[in-house]
Amino acid sequence: MIQSFRDFIKALPSLILSFVLALTVWVAAVTEADPTEERSYPLPVNIEVIGQDPGLLITNSIPTKMNLNLSAPQSIWQKLTRDQVSVRAIVDLSGLGSGNYEVPVQVQVGIRPVKVVSYYPQTVSVALESIATRNLPIQLAQTGDVAVGFEAGEASLSQNNASVTGPESRIRQVDEVRATLKFNAANKNIVQSINLQALDANDAVVEGVTVSPSSVTVTQEITQRGGYRNVVVKVNMKGQVANGYHITNISVYPPVVTVYSSDQSRVDALPGYVDTTDMVLTDTKEDLDERLSLILPAGISVVGDQFVQAHVSVASIESSMTLSGMPVEVTGLSDDLQANVSPATVDVIISGPVPMLSQLTRRDVRVVVDLSGQVTDSNQYTPTVEIKVADLKVQSIIPGSVDITIVKKSALTPIAPTRLPTATGTPESN
Numbered sequence: 001m002i003q004s005f006r007d008f009i010k011a012l013p014s015l016i017l018s019f020v021l022a023l024t025v026w027v028a029a030v031t032e033a034d035p036t037e038e039r040s041y042p043l044p045v046n047i048e049v050i051g052q053d054p055g056l057l058i059t060n061s062i063p064t065k066m067n068l069n070l071s072a073p074q075s076i077w078q079k080l081t082r083d084q085v086s087v088r089a090i091v092d093l094s095g096l097g098s099g100n101y102e103v104p105v106q107v108q109v110g111i112r113p114v115k116v117v118s119y120y121p122q123t124v125s126v127a128l129e130s131i132a133t134r135n136l137p138i139q140l141a142q143t144g145d146v147a148v149g150f151e152a153g154e155a156s157l158s159q160n161n162a163s164v165t166g167p168e169s170r171i172r173q174v175d176e177v178r179a180t181l182k183f184n185a186a187n188k189n190i191v192q193s194i195n196l197q198a199l200d201a202n203d204a205v206v207e208g209v210t211v212s213p214s215s216v217t218v219t220q221e222i223t224q225r226g227g228y229r230n231v232v233v234k235v236n237m238k239g240q241v242a243n244g245y246h247i248t249n250i251s252v253y254p255p256v257v258t259v260y261s262s263d264q265s266r267v268d269a270l271p272g273y274v275d276t277t278d279m280v281l282t283d284t285k286e287d288l289d290e291r292l293s294l295i296l297p298a299g300i301s302v303v304g305d306q307f308v309q310a311h312v313s314v315a316s317i318e319s320s321m322t323l324s325g326m327p328v329e330v331t332g333l334s335d336d337l338q339a340n341v342s343p344a345t346v347d348v349i350i351s352g353p354v355p356m357l358s359q360l361t362r363r364d365v366r367v368v369v370d371l372s373g374q375v376t377d378s379n380q381y382t383p384t385v386e387i388k389v390a391d392l393k394v395q396s397i398i399p400g401s402v403d404i405t406i407v408k409k410s411a412l413t414p415i416a417p418t419r420l421p422t423a424t425g426t427p428e429s430n
Contacts, residue, residue, distance in 0.1 A: 034073040038117055041068040041080070045087055047105065047124065051094030059167045059208065060127040062091070066105065071115040079111055086110035091124050101126045129167040134174060138162050138196065138216060141180045147187035148303045149228030149258045153221030155181070159213060164198050166209030175201040177211060181218050187230065190220040227267060228260050228303070234273045235292065235310045239282030244354035249313040252276070257294065258303040266299045274302075279310055288312045316353030320395055323348045323365055328383055328402055332372030339371060340405045348385055352392035364388040367397070369404065378405040 045066050052058070066089045072080065079085055090106045102123050107116050138160055146152050162177045179194040195215045198206045224230070233252045241247060257274065261267045276292040291307050325345040333339055346367055350360065366386040380401045385394045 034075050036071055036073050037077060038069065038071040039077065041070050041087060043081065043084075043087070045089050047089045047091060049091045049093060051092045051096075053093070053097070053128075055131055056096075056098065056128045057131055057167050058126060059129045059169070060125065062124050062126060063121055066119055066121060068107065068119045069117040070109070071117050072113065076111060076114060080109075080114070089119070091126070093126065093128070096126075096128060098128050098130050101128070129169060131165065132168040132171040133163055133165045134171055135161055135163050136174070136177045139176050139178045140218065141178055142183065142220075143180060144183040145185065146183045146222055147185045147258070149230075149260065150187050150222050150224050152183065153223055155218060155220045157219075158217040162196055162216075163212050164209050165212065166206075170206055170208050173200045173206050174198045174209065179216055179218060181220060186220075186222050187224075189222050191217065192220075193217050227262060227264050228258055229267045229270065230256050230258050231270055232256050232273045233276060233294070233308050235276050235312075236278050237312070238278040238280050241281050241314050242283045242285045242355075244358070245285055245314055245316050247281075247312060248315045250310070252308050252310045254308060257308070259296070259300050260303050261300050263299055266297065270297070270300070276308060276310065279312065281312065281314075284314055285316075287314055316355060316391075318351060319354050319357055320349055320351040321357050321360060323350065323362060326362070326365060326367045329366060329368050330371055330404070331368055332370045333374065333406070336409055337374075337376065337406055338409050339369075340407070341369070342403045342405075343399070346383065346402065347398040349395040349398070350385075350387065350392050351395045352389075356389050356391050360387075360389050360392065369402065371404070371406065374406055376406045376408060378403065380404075 045068055047062070047064055047066055049058070049062075068087070068089075070080070080087070086108070087110065088108045090108065091103050092106065093101075093103065096103075103126050104123050105119070105121060107119055109116070138157055140155055140157065142152065142155070157179070164171060164174050164177060176199050178197050178199055180197075181190070181192065181194060183190075193215050194217075196211045196213070198209050198211050200206050233255055235250055235252050237250075259267060259270065259274065275295045277295060279288065279290055279292060281288070289309065289311050292310050293307050294302055296302065324347045326348050327345050328341050328343075330339045330341065348365060348367060350357070350365070364387060367383045368386060369381045369383050371381075381404050382401045383397060385397065387394070
């Protein structure tokens with residue numbers, strides 16, 4: 001027994017050497033079959049923050065992504081990139097209170113064997129502050145002016161107070177919560193939702209805080225002053241447009257004016273409109289633009305400009321005309337060819353302004369078929385209508401196409417001349 005133990009002790013170095021050699025050979029074989037590669041991890045790695053005290057806020061900007069270099073066998077790289085193995089970068093804030101910290105970034109890879117070669121950033125600067133909340137009354141600021149002749153009355157808010165939440169240092173900067181209402185020449189009551197802003201003592205917006213509610217509804221009363229009244233503008237027109245034309249639209253700017261009188265009864269007596277001086281339309285065929293003055297009763301004046309700009313749109317009256325039995329002309333045919341057209345005439349319906357139609361004659365219209373390059377055949381052709389009078393257009397052709405047979409003139413059978421009978425009679429006697 002003792003001798004056997006001594007033999008084992010003597011052989012132990014050889015056994016260990018054999019194991020090491022075998023292991024080396026095995027590792028070399030595995031490495032050759034699945035070589036290790038060092039690469040930059042190609043997928044984005046987001047930096048996660050964990051362990052943050054819910055009563056604290058991060059008040060500085062921290063990186064959101066990191067660059068990562070890993071070393072792993074080829075087979076592992078395939079799984080890393082193909083199977084979306086978990087690769088995490090963690091910033092752990094557990095146990096940290098208010099203050100400034102340099103926190104290490106921890107990298108975790110959900111597969112082995114993988115070696116983290118390098119990564120950036122390795123640490124993150126974090127500033128933590130306690131969360132604070134203040135309740136403040138909402139201040140309403142009004143900018144601009146209401147329309148002339150109007151005045152702003154009382155305003156009301158859907159809520160009179162708001163809470164501001166954020167880092168303690170920024171909450172201390174908040175001096176006021178404000179809603180700003182812009183009048184923009186309003187002439188009627190305003191009901192508007194307005195966002196709230198947290199402002200410091202210099203009227204600058206305090207960033208990084210939350211206002212709750214974020215907006216309020218403001219109801220602002222707008223009333224007309226005594227002696228003022230809004231009335232519409234009525235354009236007076238004189239004469240008629242030219243025969244065959246009609247008015248398509250009348251517009252005036254401004255369409256409503258504000259009038260004023262120190263005597264309220266004069267304003268109340270107005271019919272709700274004021275007239276302009278005459279806009280003369282006699283025999284006009286085109287649009288008109290004119291600056292017209294307002295006709296005001298005694299004791300009444302206009303707030304602002306005493307003139308308005310009037311526009312009248314004029315267009316011709318449209319109608320149509322039928323030209324029956326218009327001959328079909330053939331052009332472009334070579335001299336040795338002849339075209340037989342069936343039917344030889346068509347009806348043409350032409351539409352356009354009445355004044356232009358009244359000038360149209362049959363001589364102003366041609367119905368043409370261009371046979372340039374055509375050889376002997378029989379086919380259907382669509383005629384083209386040429387009109388010499390401007391602004392007229394073809395509504396339709398009846399029929400829409402004609403049948404044309406093209407033949408060589410030499411193929412036509414000549415018609416024998418008719419022999420006239422010889423005249424006979426008795427000569428006159430002298």
